[in-house]
Amino acid sequence: MKRGLGIALVGLGAFLLVLAGALKFYAVPALSKAPLVPGESTGGISTSLAVGTAETLFDPSALVAGENPIRTNVPLTSTRTTRGDVTESQTDAAKADDLAIYDSFSNLTDDTGTTISAGTIRVAFDRVTSELSNCCNANIDGETVEWSGINPLKFPFNVEQKTYDYFDTTLVKAVPIEFTGTEDLDGLEVYVFKQSIPATQIGEQEVPGSLVGSTEASVKAPRMYENVRTLQVDPVTGSIIAGVEQQKQWLAGADGTEKLTIIKATVGTEDATKQAAIDDAKTNGALLKTLGSTVPLVGFVLGLILLVVGFVLVARKDPSTS
Structure with a gap:
């Protein structure tokens, strides 16, 4: 049971690490x-x-x-x-x-x-x-x-x-x-x-x-x-x-x-033109910062944690199989 959960966590952790890298090095440069x-x-x-x-x-x-x-x-x-x-x-x-x-x-x-x-x-x-x-x-x-x-x-x-x-x-x-x-x-x-x-x-x-x-x-x-x-x-x-x-x-x-x-x-x-540019820059800048730093950082940290927990569970001997 724990081994199966561990394998699942390893897979999810690896996915989050790949996703973090993809966002940081591919998606953000494309945007x-x-x-x-x-x-x-x-x-x-x-x-x-x-x-x-x-x-x-x-x-x-x-x-x-x-x-x-x-x-x-x-x-x-x-x-x-x-x-x-x-x-x-x-x-x-x-x-x-x-x-x-x-x-x-x-x-x-x-x-x-x-x-x-x-x-x-x-x-x-x-x-x-x-x-x-x-x-x-x-x-x-x-x-x-x-x-x-x-x-x-x-x-x-x-x-x-x-x-x-x-x-x-x-x-x-x-x-x-x-x-x-x-x-x-x-x-x-x-x-x-x-x-x-x-x-x-x-x-x-x-x-x-x-x-x-x-x-x-x-x-x-x-x-x-x-x-x-x-x-x-x-x-x-x-x-x-x-x-x-x-x-x-x-x-x-x-x-x-x-x-x-x-x-x-x-x-x-003119003021209205200026305000519209400010609003657009806030929206676009926040999106790029989120995809380029916040989400990859969270994904990287969470991915590492899941990998470690998953490997521990996989390596641990399940008492039910003794």
Whole structure:
């Protein structure tokens, strides 16, 4: 009787040990990957909002109308919509490197709903490390670029407290973003990263010379850009919970000094979008922690106990057989 029970306990203990190992080394790594489609609970499309104010905003339509083209304290709303290209992610090239492909559209509008700027990005990235790839027709506004660094839409799983190369879509290159500390957001610990982009020329813009201190009827003025970007990131899943950008773009004159401010604005994640990201990170992070540590640990300890008890019962001589 005891021998039979012992054999059963040995079998159950072995099963729990195998289960603990399978969860720890197979199931959790399989789950710790970016989905092929973001926003699976919202039909495969993810939408986020950011709001803020333009301290200064140049309005070219007002210039045409003969009005003051400089607006101040303008409310802004930025909408980003992202979907996954599942078909492309199933190609041999994407599957070979375990890539996800996301198409994302952003639209910045003022308080009248008028678009100030808009653009698209198509990113192909490693589903675990978020490293960008030049695969799969990745582009910005339809133009091929050289991708490097990590995905601007997502950090890697198991984020480290270090400096990452984070891709800036305005500069079209990766720029270091530094870990600066941790914060608590409604019970969720997040890592804070800060990226400071100094004044950099991003192109030229043809404008009436009078706007940039020139006597010429028309000139091509250097367009300058600077930004301070602060991101709050879930360290388990790599999701960007919230962020703030303090961005400025302007036109420089022939002497290199600022002549016309195009936009000077601060825009940050809207509260409802932020809370939804916090809730998702809590749910997903808790699941990964449970499957990756709690359940395997309990299974391992209980499995060892059952094995020991089972072996003892098997080895013990049953008096009924004497």
